[in-house]
Amino acid sequence: AQSVAQPEDQVNVAEGNPLTVKCTYSVSGNPYLFWYVQYPNRGLQFLLKYITGDNLVKGSYGFEAEFNKSQTSFHLKKPSALVSDSALYFCAVRDGQTGANNLFFGTGTRLTVIP
């Protein structure tokens, strides 16, 4: 069975400081990993994904994520946080072995960037 865990419901960081939003996953086959962001009263927006290749993936708005197979993690990072980064962040995984039909989401982490 596939699953995603986001261990922190809330992350607070000062503007200008680096931020990390954690994600760990569990799949049977090769993982396809995604990060999405949700602003208030909006749909989810795609940030970045890992399929294969370089473990460090760069995405939209200066975000990046590092795939770590041994730790089964895919943490989202940004070197310098902006107030406008405050939002709800979701990690998601598909199991490459079982197919393309379901994307399993974590429960979300609310990021607050403090001015």
Add this chain to the structure above:
Amino acid sequence: NAGVTQTPKFRILKIGQSMTLQCTQDMNHNYMYWYRQDPGMGLKLIYYSVGAGITDKGEVPNGYNVSRSTTEDFPLRLELAAPSQTSVYFCASSYADRGPGGELFFGEGSRLTVL
């Protein structure tokens, strides 16, 4: 280019009423999905479709029905509304040719309250 469009944005139903949430996309995506989002629970897949005329159940299909008569449209039907169906519903779509690595494009959501 509108992307994924959902209607209505808000709706209040009485227990036992029926309604249809509409979803249409103009990106010629073969894959379409319906998710529900409950506080602290992430997103759960209700139904999905890999093409016109083909639908299948997700994690939480009970109380819902779907149809896919065209590539563009994927309506979600609630037959006998129950308070447990109070949620925010998201429609999404993705490119079939990207397989499990394809990111989802989300609509803005439909907030449903059943009283």
